[in-house]
Amino acid sequence: MKIKLLIFVLTLVSFSSIISASSEMTSMQNDRAIDLFKETRCLVCQSQTIYDSNSELATDLKLFIKEEIIAGKTNDNIKAQLVTNYGEWILMTPSLSKTNYILWFSPLIFLLIGIIVMFKYIFKKNTKENYYE
């Protein structure tokens, strides 16, 4: 046996996996679809969005999103639907809800604390000098 590994690597996105609905979408709908694909986690993959994935589930989700877009649903509608079906984990960006306040706001607080401490450090040098002398 010359080649024992018979693994097919799709060097490019598998075109066959993308369903025919795309031809019916306007370019604006197409952009929306891509945005949503990038916002949707592929649940069976490791840390990938359905945009990057060619798994069966990703293909199904892409089809679902496209159909919803063509049916005239808004992005928020579609996201809400995804969350009801699969839980918040499916969205790549955490919502601005109570549980996520720490996530969204603490970096700002961290930054501010640093700025305050730095200013104190610079302006209080006289007292510090006394302390060390």
Add this chain to the structure above:
Amino acid sequence: MTIGNLGNLLMLICLLASLTQSLYLLPKKIDIDYRVLSRAPFFASLLAFTLLIYIFVSSDFNYQLVVNNSHSEKPVIYKIAGAWGNHEGSLLLWILVLTIFNFIFSYSKIRPVDFKKNVMAFQSLMIFGFTLFLLFTSNPFLETEITVNEGLGLNPVLQDLLLAIHPPILYVGYVGYSIVLSFAVGGMISNKIDREWAEWLHPWVLIAWIFLTLGIGLGSFWAYYELGWGGYWFWDPVENASLMPWLAGTALFHCVIILEKKNILQSWTILLSILTFSLSLIGTFLVRSGILNSVHTFASDPARGLFILIFLAIILIISFTLYAFKGPALDNKNEMNLVSKESAILANNWLLLSTLFVVFLGTLYPLGTDLFLQKSISVGPKYYILSLLPITILLLLTMIVGPNAKWQNDKILNIILSINKLFIISLAIIFGFSIYFAELQLTQITLLTLCLTLIFVSIKNGLRVNHGYTIIKSSLGQSLAHIGFGLLILSVVGNATFAQEKIFQAKVNDTLILDDHMFKFNSVEQTEGKTLMPLQQLFI
């Protein structure tokens, strides 16, 4: 004696020698010959690593690791790379790098000898810990229980030349910060945290930083052409794990410069040294424990994760206990003025740490909600982009101002005068671009203008205009690094703004049109690769 036995024996030598060397840390000094003890682990692990490569190259399927990660018909280069393309082998590589640093350091002319010995003793303690880890949980020389004739192969996506050299380079970066931590610990024990100390530390921090940068860059480049359509950074937990020590290390590097020049911020430098290597360890823990959901995690095993956590805890306890006793007395009196190079560097330090904070939080927050609220969330690119945007703008600003400010004391007006022309030119270019080519939003204009200014200012700082242009050697590294950062943000923003994507369904001979470009789907071909049979889609 089989190769495996020899390998184990070598690692045992490494274990015992490093343990003996680390005894120097004990209060009651035992005077030992550091030359032999600090160099023996290097030769032992180098030989063990060579043996490991040998069993991979000779496809010796008596060893479990070779069976799991190699294949007799792989090209030699991937057989070699297979040796570290797995948990056990990469851990041996990790130990080898730890010992390399100790080995090189043992030849340095640093005095007092007591300080030097303390540094090597602490480094040996880490070598000891990791060798223990290797021997008890992840022995690369484990023999198979049944006879196997063929290996399972290496994941085809990983069979790539860049990826073969990516781990060793990344490891030199990651592990390079171990010697930095040893410097901090040794310096605290010997009460030697001063200008001279910073001067000695400087090259080590720089080497680790260069390799870590290169390692991350290679990984990113690989992701670009192998993983997805033009994706170069996915904010994947494992990518973040490498970014965190990079950010802390960058802050540390700048801080060491202040200490070298002004002899201030001793305790802050120590803290950053501890932080940087701790983050290297946390990164390792995240990757190897399988605790995070990522494309890169390999060898998920809770026992291994636990070991790294215990190890990290020991390192932190030792460093912080020392710091608690010695830290407050380390600082010299502060003479920093608000408008000065050192204050700009300090501000930059904090911005880097804020970036680090965002990355850390984004990586670990989902873990927290999962554990404590039983709620799974995903933190994707958008979170990072939104949170990092204000920090990046401030970071660019300080990078423009900092290098143009004088040490000690400067006037705001002088700084503005030295950069205003370049800023106006940049603004004009971006405005012109926005009017004639593509309309840009305010944030994009801000970011792009600052990037361009940074690039111009850095070029100016790297050149001296006399008769013609001369390159200023002392600031060349700084200029290049800052130009690189400016280009990086410029391309990131450019890519985010101007990339176009369209989804098509195409059969062979279909033609797709995107703006002025035409793509023709020519054929699907099966190419005869040496190890793979890739299905190639050809376009014109």
